[in-house]
Amino acid sequence: MVFSSHIFLFYFLPLFLLSYYGLYRARVSISWLNFFVTIASYFFYGWFEPWFVILMWVSTLVDYVCGRAIASPGASRLRRNAFLTASMVVNLGLLGFFKYYMFFMDGINRLAGFFSGSPHAFHVYTIILPIGISFYTFQTMSYTIDVWRGDAKPALDMRTFSCFVASFPQLIAGPIIRYQTLAEQLVFRTHTMEKFARGIAIFSLGFGKKILLANPAGDIADNVFRSAAPDVLSAWWGALAYSFQIYFDFCAYSDMAVGLGLMMGFEFIKNFNAPYRAGSITDFWRRWHMSLTTWFRDYLYISLGGNRTKSRGRLYLNLFIVMFLSGLWHGAKMTFVAWGLFHAAFLILERLKGKKSFYEKLPLFFKVLLTNVIVIFGWVIFRAPTMGQAWDYWKTMIGLGSTSPAAALLFPVIFSPYSIFIMGVCVFLCAQTLQAHDWSEKPTAPRLWLSLGVLVIAVTTMFTQAFNPFLYFQF
C-alpha cells in the first residue's frame, strides 16, 4: 500500500492511530509502543510483497547483532572491524543481489555476445526488487558505521532497533534516518496535540502535493515522453512537467513521512529545501534529497578524503565516485548512472571555480534559471528508458529532432487549461522560500484548516485518478 492509496488512508491509518493511542492511553511502556509500531510496519511492508518481510527482518537482525558486538565492552579492533565488515557485506550483498544482479548479468551477456556472437550466453534469473531495500539497507548501514565510529550508542534491544529500521513512515522511500537522531526518541518522546496537529498539517500538504501536483504533472510528462516525435515546445513542457513530478512526488512522500512520524511523536528531518531555487548545481545538491546526499557525504565522500585531500585530481575523483554511486543507487540502469555522472561533471566544473557556477556573476533570477535548465536536462536522462531515447529527447529540445505531424494532437491534453493551471501552481510553489515543513511549524489556525482543506480536495481528487504512481518506489 502507498500513502496515497485508499486502503492506507481509510483502513490502515485510522486503525493504526486508534490502536497506537489506545496503547499510549493504557500507559504501555515506550518499548512496547515501539514494538507495536514495528509490527504495524511489518504488516505495512508485507502488504507489497509478504515474503520480503523475512528479508528485512534478517537485515535488521544482522545489523543489531553486529552493532552490539562492535560496541561490546573490551571489543578488540579486529573484532570491531570484523563485525563492521560483516554488516557491510550482508547489507551491500543483499542490495547488490536484488538490485543489480540482472543489470550485471545483462552486462556480462552483452560482453559475451560481443566476443562469441551469442547474446544469451548465461541464463539470467528474474529477481523481484524488494521495495525500499535501497533505503532500509542504507539506514541500517549508517547505524553500524556510527556505532563503530563511536558516534552512536548501540540500540537497547531488538524491539527498539526493529522500530528504527522498520518504522513505516520512512521505510520505503525515506528520508534516510540516522540512528543517533532517533535514538533518544525511541527511548523517550512526547505525544502532544501540537505535534499531532503539525503532523496533520504536513501530512495533508504532502498528500496534496502528490495528488494535486505530482500526478497531473506526471501525466503531462508521460504523454510527451511516450510520443514518437514531439515538437520543441512539447519537449520542454514535458521535461518541465517531469521535473515537477519527480520533485513533488518525492517531496510529498517525505512530507507525509514526517507528518506520520509527528503523529507518533517522532521528529524526522527535512529531506528537501527548495531545490529549484538553487543558484548552482553545488547548491542544488545541498537542497535535493538531503538525507541521501548527507549519507554519501558522511560515509563515502569523507572516508575517501573529502575536501581535505591534498590532490585536486583526487578530489574530483572522489566527487566522480560519489555521484556515480549516487546514480547507481537510484537503479540498475545506465540512464541513472549517466544522470549521476552528468551532475558529477557540473559539480567538478564548479569546483574548479571554487564551488561557484560559471554563471555566478549573473543576477539571481538568471542563476536560478540556468541551474534549472541544467537540472531539467539531467532529468531527461533520468526519465528516459534508454540513453538513445534520452539523446533523441535532448535533440528535440534544442530543435534538432524531427516532429511527427501527429504531435500536435497531444496539445489539447498537455496544454489544457487544467494542465496549465497545475504547472503554474508548481512554478509558484517551487519559487517559494517557505516550504511545507517550515510552513507547518509556524502555527496558526488558518494554516491548519487550510491544510485540512487541501487534504479534503486531494482525497476527493484521488478518487478520480487512474494514474497514481509513486516514482521513488522503484528505487
Place this chain on the structure above:
Amino acid sequence: MNTAYPKKTTVPAALCFFTLIASGGLWQAVKDIRSSGSIQALHVLTDSFITPLQNRKKAASLLQQLEQGVSRLPATGPDGLDTRLEELTFNAGDLEKLFTSPNRYLKTDTAPGSFQPVRQLCRMLEELYQSGSGESVTPAERDTLMKVLRQLRDEYRPVTFLNAPGIITRALLTETLFSRQYLRKYEKTMEDESALAGMLRSAMYYAHFKCFGKTTEKVIRGKDGWLFYKQSVDYLAKPYMTDPRSRSVDANDVPLTDDPVPAIVKFRDQLKQKGIGLLVVIVPGKAGIYPEYLSTRAAAHDITASSHTRRVLSELQASGVETVDLHNAFLKEKSRDIEAGGPLYLKKDTHWRTRGLAIAANIVSDRIKSMSWYNEARIDQEYIMDTVMVERQGDLADMTQLVNPEPRAFAVDFEKDREYCRQVYSVERDTAGNITAKRKFRDDFRKSRVVVIGDSFTRIYQGDAPTAAGWASLLAYALQEPLAALYSDGGASTLVREKLARKKNVLKGKKLVVWEFIERDLRFGAEGWKDVGL
C-alpha cells in the same frame, strides 16, 4: 515566540482529520451490512480463518461423493451411465473450483499438483459423457480413478480439531496474507467498490469540468463539442508498434510485445488452407480524419500520410494480403461534409456515422465484386432500405462520467447525436413483384459466402439500435446476397477470431472473410495479436 498551535484549534482539527480518514471504512461497513451483511474490510479475516475450513469440509464431502459414484459405475453396459457420468462431472467441476478459486479474491489457473491426475480423469469422464457413445467405463479405468480419489481423500481429510491449525496456516501462506495476488485483488476491489469514492467522485468530475473543462483520462475535449478517444490519439502520437521505444520497459507503461502484421498474415494463410480469402479493412480513427477539432496545427493529410496504418497496410500488401484503404476515401468525402449534412463520425462517440459506414460498405462491395469467385454459385437475396431516425448518447460522453452520475445534480447535458440510419430489409416478392415478406436483415451463416468479423464498428447500428443498419447490412445490400457478421467490442485483434474459431462449421462454404478493425487496435487491441487456431 509562541510555537504551539492554539488548543481550541488542535483538538477539533485532530477530530476532523480522524473523522475524514475513518469515514471511508465506516461508510463502507454500513453499506456492506445493508447490502450483503458481510463487511468487506473483514473479508481478509474470514478468507484466512473461516473459508479454508469451509472449503476443506466441502472438498472432503465432494471426494466422498465422487468415490461412491465412481465405485458404482457399471463395468459393462451403458445403463444409467450417462446420468452418473453427468453427476460425477459436476462434482469434479465443483471440486476443481474449490482449488482454483479458494476465496472471493484469488483465482489460480492451476489446481495443486496432486489434483492434476483427477483433473485428467475427470476430463475423461466428461469426454465420455459428451460423446454419448454409450461406452462403459472399463474396470481398469474405474480402478485408476478410485486409486487417485483415495489418495486425494488421504490428503484432504475432513476438518478436525487437530488439523484445523494446519489448514488455516496453509491458507494464510498460499491463499491470503502471504499471497501477493490475493492482496492486490483485495485492495483493488476495495478501491473500486468504495462507497465514499462513488459518492464523491461524481462531485469532483463535475467540479473539474465546470472549472477547467476537464473530463476523464479516456476522453479529450475538442472544439465545437467534439469528443475524442484518448487511445485514438495515443495510437497516432506514439511510436510504431515494433519501434524499440514501444518495446522498452517504462516504469509507468506496459511494453508492447505483439506485432500485428505476422498475426494477420498467419490468419490469411490459415484461411487460404481452407480455400477462403481474407480482406482486411482498417477503419481510420476520428482523430486522424478530423484533427482540426483537436488542434489547428494538425493537418489530416499529413497525419494519415505518415500514420502507422499506412505502414501496416503496405507491409500487408507486400505479404500478399488483400487490404482496403479507407483513409483516402474518407479524406475525400470529408470535403463534402456540409453538403452531405454532417461529418463522417459521431461527435460524441468513437464510431462512424451512417455516411462513414456506407462508404466502407460500398468500397468493400466493389472490391468483392471484382474477385474471381464472385459470379460463381451466387445466391441472390433482395434487400431494400428504409431510413430511420436514431438518437445516440455517445460512448465518449458516457466515458466522461457526467451523463448519468449519482447524484443527478452532477450531470452535464451532452447533446445526443442524431442521424438517419439506413435500415436494411430482406424481401420476398410474388410473381407480380409485390413484396410478400419483409424482414430486418439477419445474419445467414448457412447461405452466406462472405463473413464479416469486426469490432464495435461492425456492431454499431447492427447489433444495437436501430439494428440491421450497420455496415455489414449495407454491405449485404450492396452485394444483394446473404451475409453474416461476428463482432467483439474492442476485440477485433484476437477475441473475434477466437469467437470465429469456436463456432462450428461457420466457415463451411465461405469464400471470403472480411476482417474489419479500428486502426488503434493495431496497438491497443484487447489481448493483443495472438495466433488463433481455426
